[in-house]
Amino acid sequence: MRESYTAAVERNVVCGRDFTSEPYEAAWADEAIFFIRVLDPNHKGKLAFTAEISPDGMRWCAQGSTCEIAEGADLGFIRVKHFGGWLRIRRIDAVKTEPKVIVYLNLK
Amino acid sequence: MILNERCFDKFEPLPRIIYHADFDTGYNGFTETIGNYEGTLDEIIPEMADFRPPQLSNRPMWDTGTAGSLDGTYALKLATRPRKGSVAVCTKRLTWTKLSRIRMETWFGIKSEATELRLSETDVRGFGFLLDLQDDRLRMLPRVRYLHARDGQKIGKWQVKVEKPGKRDIGTRGETVSINHYADEGYADIPNGQHEMCGNELASKMNWHYLSVTFNLATMRFETVRCNDIVMNAESLAPFEIAIMPNLRGLLNTIFFVETDVDKRAYLYLDSVLYSTEG
Numbered sequence A: 001m002r003e004s005y006t007a008a009v010e011r012n013v014v015c016g017r018d019f020t021s022e023p024y025e026a027a028w029a030d031e032a033i034f035f036i037r038v039l040d041p042n043h044k045g046k047l048a049f050t051a052e053i054s055p056d057g058m059r060w061c062a063q064g065s066t067c068e069i070a071e072g073a074d075l076g077f078i079r080v081k082h083f084g085g086w087l088r089i090r091r092i093d094a095v096k097t098e099p100k101v102i103v104y105l106n107l108k
Numbered sequence B: 001m002i003l004n005e006r007c008f009d010k011f012e013p014l015p016r017i018i019y020h021a022d023f024d025t026g027y028n029g030f031t032e033t034i035g036n037y038e039g040t041l042d043e044i045i046p047e048m049a050d051f052r053p054p055q056l057s058n059r060p061m062w063d064t065g066t067a068g069s070l071d072g073t074y075a076l077k078l079a080t081r082p083r084k085g086s087v088a089v090c091t092k093r094l095t096w097t098k099l100s101r102i103r104m105e106t107w108f109g110i111k112s113e114a115t116e117l118r119l120s121e122t123d124v125r126g127f128g129f130l131l132d133l134q135d136d137r138l139r140m141l142p143r144v145r146y147l148h149a150r151d152g153q154k155i156g157k158w159q160v161k162v163e164k165p166g167k168r169d170i171g172t173r174g175e176t177v178s179i180n181h182y183a184d185e186g187y188a189d190i191p192n193g194q195h196e197m198c199g200n201e202l203a204s205k206m207n208w209h210y211l212s213v214t215f216n217l218a219t220m221r222f223e224t225v226r227c228n229d230i231v232m233n234a235e236s237l238a239p240f241e242i243a244i245m246p247n248l249r250g251l252l253n254t255i256f257f258v259e260t261d262v263d264k265r266a267y268l269y270l271d272s273v274l275y276s277t278e279g
Helices: B005-010
Strands: A005-014 A031-038 A047-054 A061-069 A075-081 A086-091 A100-107 B016-022 B055-057 B075-079 B087-095 B101-112 B124-134 B143-150 B153-161 B167-169 B177-179 B187-194 B209-216 B221-227 B230-233 B251-260 B266-277
Touching: A031 A047, A031 A061, A031 A086, A047 A075, B016 B087, B075 B087, B075 B251, B101 B124, B101 B251, B124 B209, B124 B266, B143 B187, B143 B221, B153 B221, B187 B230, B251 B266
Parallel strands: none
Antiparallel strands: A005 A100, A031 A075, A031 A100, A047 A061, A047 A086, A061 A075, B016 B266, B055 B075, B075 B266, B087 B251, B101 B209, B101 B266, B124 B143, B124 B251, B143 B153, B153 B187, B167 B177, B209 B221, B221 B230
16 A cells, blocks of 8 residues: 655644745655645635745755745645655745644645 | 564564554555544534544655655655644554564654754654553553653653543533543653663654553553664553543554644654553
């Protein structure tokens, strides 16, 4: 049976303008999807996130995959392939809102 | 269950093996732990709201690359946040089948994130193992902890939590209560339980150690705690008890945790876990 796992890498945390999720090791997986669930249904503006990869869990660069979550929407996702050993996401929009979020990382 | 000869060589189980978690084969049912809540996540005791999901790690180091596990590539990794006092906890949930001895064995290692070019041997505050259990008489959360360091000083001693944490009401429906039994308090030292572990010479070097914890579900006491060649008797220490709760008869969770003493991530790595019982 193929291994798969969903990690709640962030749960009910405030997602400010400088938000990054905690580093997560995923070297065993071939593919990944981050799901970003916005818990505040009245968040203002369009939120945007990008996936980041790292050789060591300490130094990070953009992987290139991004997503946007429109005002009023509560769920977005970022698909990632060919990511090496570490994954996280970074918020990249300039909207002045700080909603609470849950970030799931689904690996298989 | 199929166990190869190498598995038997590195463990000394009781007669009935309930599970063998080799993390080269996956997460093996270990999941993140979370505090109780009613209706909203905001009701979780803050100290229990963020115990971090376990990871499968091939133990990559910035200077030497992948270290791997004891007899394979992947280990289960618990990682705290980089914040002093942060705790990471993972659980495998099952039930007991007989009130007799149980034994948890693991090959483990501890280290902090190698963000500094120094050994950093006092970053990890401690790590440990606990059971969350209930029979017809009582509910108990018996735990052993290796208190590794505090406030920049190496300590290195095994402890049992003996003082009962306070019960805290959560939510508004009255269905659930919660206790923060992960607080850094209420421990008593196991007699002759002080020893040093091999911390090696660089932040990126970690050595595997053996841990065996035997608990008696009939007497509700730890018996032996063994770390490599150090064998301790913990029978004189009574773990704290709490009143039985609805819906929990038969409960037996096997739980590992790690704590950081500095604003840096602390890691507990488990190569494998073998859980066995007398019957």
